[in-house]
Amino acid sequence: MTETLPSRTSDLPAKWIPGEVEAGLYQRWVDRGYFEADPASGKPPFCIVIPPPNVTGSLHLGHAMDHTLIDILTRRRRMQGYDALWLPGMDHAGIATQNVVERQLAVDGKTRHDFGRELFVDKVWDWKRESGGAILGQMRRLGDGVDWTRERFTLDEGLSRAVQTIFKRLFDDDLIHRAERIINWCPRCHTALSDIEVDHHEDEGELVSIRYGDGDDAVVVATTRVETMLGDTGVAVHPDDERYAHLVGREIELPIVGRMIPVVADEHVDPSFGTGAVKVTPAHDPNDFEIGRRHDLPMPSIFNEAAVVMNSGTRFDGMDRFVAREAVREQLRAEGRIVAEKRPYLHAVGHCSRCDTVVEPRLSLQWFVKVTPLARAAGDAVRTGRTTIHPKELEKRFFDWVENMHDWTISRQLWWGHRIPVWYGPDGEVVCVGPDDEPPTGAGWHQDEDVLDTWFSSGLWPISTLGWPEQTADLQRYYPTSVLVTGYDILFFWVVRMMMFGLYAMDGRPPFEHVFLHGLIRDQFGKKMSKSRGNTIDPLALIDDYGADALRFTIARGSNPGADMSLSTEWVAGSRNFTTKLWNAVRFALGSGASPDLPVPPADRLTDADRWILGRLREVREQTDALLEDFQFAKATEALYHFTWDELCDWYIELAKPQLAEPELAEGTRAVLGHALDALLRLLHPIIPFVTEALWTGLTGGESVVITPWPVDAGAPADAAATARVEALQRLITELRRFRTEQGLPDRRSVAGRLVGLDDAGLAGHEPAIRFLTRLDAPSDGFAPTATVEVGLPGNGSVHVELDLSGAIDVAAERARLGRDLTAAQKELDQAEKKLGNPKFTQKAPAHVVDGIRARREAALADIERVTARLETLPSS
RNA sequence: GGGCGCGUAGCUCAGCGGGAGAGCACUCGGCUUACACCCGAGCGGUCGCAGGUUCGAACCCUGCCGCGCCCA
Incomplete structure (x- = not known):
């Protein structure tokens, strides 16, 4: 090694210590504006909007997965010459954020009502400024190539204008209306929830069978919520159920309350379930509500907003629902009304997804989006191929969902959020106010107190962040966005809503061309990560210990379409080892004088090893391209891993060492090595941006791999x-x-x-x-x-x-070795002969298969002959 | 109850009609001037079970068993 090394190699430290370098590299990328999109660039556009994380949230592995995959897609497109925009931001997370600030107030024994609406909202903004959005800093640690100049927040002025605009349009189109219905109510958050904000899981409860009425009029009904009997206004049976035919149309006495309630015949009662008779509590159960409507039953509410019994006209008023449950049950027992009891009784119970309180169905006046036509349009967009869902197997789930979607409850009894733009007049007027309208003034006019569901604004994200309702340059250029990347568990939270709103607001043009749904990250044993299980891993700790590249590489390598992936620190350590391997390979190359600036000699002046690695490079590049176009991150990553470690490092570099010692081969070897590493670092850059940046600039002296073209003709034909x-x-x-x-x-x-x-x-x-x-x-x-x-x-x-x-x-060792070879060859021969001895096989199987088996037989025979001969020459031991 | 998916090496997963693979773990030998976060070699599997289709099945079909998710 007598040549002078290129001066740029002196910048490459002996060891890659990501923690010391990553932040600086990231800041340099941002400072130089590499991630800023330019609508005037003349390049083809490529756009991804981030599924907006929650302003209260911090980066967890689910985000890390989203972000890694999005960053791979965007960085690659940028290198491919696209005007690539990854647009970041957050949503305001109505319930979660309000909860955070209310908890702070509670420390001083205060509630939001002590401050009033305006002051409280100011306090939330203060919190947001001081403590919100931690995740944005964490995105930098991961290396997210987002355009920070376009960062958005759902409560920004522009996005709020979008919310008000679409509300007004939907209202004018009769797609938003106000109605008194049964909704999911959280007695702790004191607000309505939509269906998807309710998590169902099994709880231990009780199933109590109660006898209503007496003598011939007696009917037995069963319930897990005994206390709701205080609000019963009927008993329902199936019209064809002869057991109860004599009762239909008559009234029986409701125990404890003493009210006479009718027995009604309703088709929706399942006569084979339980006794075939059900109690009807129209104000506190969605099914009962429907029965009540059909039969014109009274609908008294017996709970206040905290789920405390009230207005029941019994001594149970003032009791919490769970206390009342036991108290009512005991009184029923004392009155001899209890026929049967199962306790504990396991059944699915709805919980508030934000605070885990048991949700109470509640009859109340709320705003709803009539989703049927919007959801149908979303389904059509996928059916007609304007939006493609990857992997395709999840399409069916998407269709099932959009076809069975219930009206969406969008009003929330909160203060933090977009206030509903509806004013009520003194004479019952209802006026919906658009963003450019003046709200009505004068005595008796007041605005609706409620705010909108956070997802009402998140659903607008792909259009509002680009400037809608204004026809901005960004909107015209980047809409529809290219891909939406998110976990399949979130499909219904954002994707469906974004589809509905995008199609509606943008004249039937869906918000994304592709939807890529990845799996969930599980622990090393395939178990779901959860705080209660104690098996969560903090991605930031992994970045601290192994570097962002190692985490990203692990995620990319594990991301098979439609499947969850396992992750543990050991997996990440393995990825870190890969980055180190790459580092050392480039160090070797630089030490050998390799450079991409050296011209690769014509094929006839290359060695077999040179030609082989250049052929493999081309194959791997083509493979990587095809796989990434198809969202096959794991296979693309695996192909690059295998090429780097098992082929380039284990064989080519080793074969290059003797070549470098041959004067007539050395220069060509340096050129091939430089060329291959240059291409490889570019191919790897979207996955592991930091280490490839350090290495690529060291190897080439170029400005940055971020803005370097994707290698389109690297390598050589095989x-x-x-x-x-x-x-x-x-x-x-x-x-x-x-x-x-x-x-x-x-x-x-x-x-x-x-x-x-x-x-x-x-x-x-x-x-x-x-x-x-x-x-x-x-x-x-x-x-x-x-x-x-x-x-x-x-x-x-x-x-x-x-x-x-x-x-x-060592004769024994040699005999053992040859014996194993012989056994393997014999097995191979047996298999081949068995096939070839079957005339049906030789007749029916394709010629190339038969030829292949014949070749295997010949090879096995040769092996056996050689090994046997060798064994015979060995002295007996 | 309805729908979807999964059961392949100790663990996590590829392979989905013609020679059972990878990473990690494990065993043995090595601090060989790119790399011990490494190198070299190796061990390890009636591909959940039972039928069927086929010249040929881990792969296609049917049933069963076990697990997971979504929806009621």
Whole structure:
């Protein structure tokens, strides 16, 4: 190594310590504006909007997965010459954020009502400024290539204007209306919730069977919510149920309350379930509400907003629902009304997704979006292929969902959020006010007190962040966005709403061309991560310990379409090892004088190893392109991993070492190595941006790999002959190493040997490489071989190697080794002969398959012959 | 109850009609001037079970068992 190294190599430290470098690299990217989109650029646009994280949230592995995959897509498109925009931001998370601030107030024994609406909202903004949005800083740590100049927040002025605009339009189109219905109510948050904000899980409760009425009029009903009987206004049976035919139309007495309630016949009662009779509490159960409507039953509410019994006209008024449940049950028992009881009784119960309180169905006046026509349009967009869902298997779930979607409850009894733009007049007027309208003034006019569901604004995200309702340059250029990336568990939260609103607001143009749904991250045993299980992993801790690249690489490598992935610190450590491997490979290349600036010589002046690695590089590049276009992150990452470690490092670099020592080969080797690493670093950059940036700038002296073109013609067409010779070479070297290992030869001990038959095997020029990689010295004057190894090569050739081990070989070990080879060859032969002996196989199977089996038989026969002969020459032990 | 998906090496997962694979773990040998976050070699599987289709099944079909998710 007499050449002067290029000066730029001096910038490459001996070791890659991500924690010391990543933040600086990221800041440099941002400072230079690499991530800023430019609508005037003349390049084709590519746009992804972030599924907006919650302003109260911090980065968890689910985000890390979203962001890694999005960043891979965007960075690659940017390198491919697109005007790539990844637009960041957050949503205001109505309930969650209000909860955070209310908890702070509660420390001083205060509630939001002590401050009043305006002051309280100011306090929330204060909190947002001081503590909100931690996730934005964490995104920088991950390396997210987002355009910070376009960052948005759902409560920004522009986005709020979008909310008001669409509300007004939907209102005018009769797609938003106000109605008294049963909704999901959180008695702790004191607000309505939509269906998707309710999580159902199994709870221990009780199932109590109660006898209503007496004598011939007696009916037994069962319930898990005994206390609701205080609000019963009927009993329902199926019209065809003869057991109760005599009762229909009559009234029976409701225990405790003493009210007479009718028995009604309703088709929706399942006569085979329980006793076939159900109690009807129209104000506190969605099914009962429907029955009540059909039969015109009274609908008294017996709970206040905290789910405390009220207005029941009984002594239970003032009791919490769970206290009342037991108290009512005990009184029923005392009155001899309880027929049966199951306790504990496991059943699914709805919980508030924000605070886990048991949700109470509640009859109340709320605003709803009539989703049927909007959801149908969303379904059509996918059906007609204007939006493609990946993986395709999830389409069915999407269709099922949009076809069965219930009206969406959008009013929330909160203060933090977009206030509903509806004013009520003194004479019952209802006026919806658009963003440019003046709200009505005067005595008796007041605005609706409620705010909108956060997802009402998140649903507008793909259009509002681009400037809608204004026809901005960004909107015209980047809408529809290219891809939406999110977890399949979130499909219904954002994707459906974004689809509905985008189609509605943008004249039937859906908000994204592709929806890519990835799986969930689980722990190393495939278990879902959860705080209660204690198996969560903080992505920031992983970044601290192993670097952002290692986390990203792990995620990319595990992301198979439609499947969840497992992750543990060991997996991430493995990825860190990969970045280190890459680092060292480039260090070796630089130390050898490799450079992409050196011209790669024409094929006829390249070695087999050169041609082989250039062919493999082209194949891997093509593979990577095809896989990434198809969102197959795991396979693309795996292909690059395998190429880097198992081919480039384990073989090409090793073969390059003897080449570099040959003056006539050295320059070409430096060129090939420089060329291959340059391309490889670019291919890897979207996945592991930090280490590739450091290495690529070190290798090439270029400004930044971020803005460097994607390698489109790196490598060379595969050279089958060169590849075959390299594979034979690998086989020969591996077999010789195996012999050495099994003979117990220490790695560092050189052995003299003679290679016989290299010419016939086409490996004549490879003797230096073989000797270098197997520590085989040239035979000297006193060469006296004591052992022979014969290596069968692909293509049925073989090479003899005579070795001077300076002593007797370990015959037992050699017999064992050959015995294993013989067994394997015999098995191979048996399989092949069995097939070939079957006339149906030779007649029906395609010719190339039959030929393949014949070739395998020949190879096995040759192996057996060779190994047997060798075994016979061994002294008996 | 309805729908979807999964059961392949100790663990996590690829493979989805013609030679059972990877990473990690494990065993043995090595601090060989790119790398011990490494190198070399190796061990490890009636591909959940039972039928069927086929010349041929981990792969296609049917049933069963076990697990997970979504919706009621």
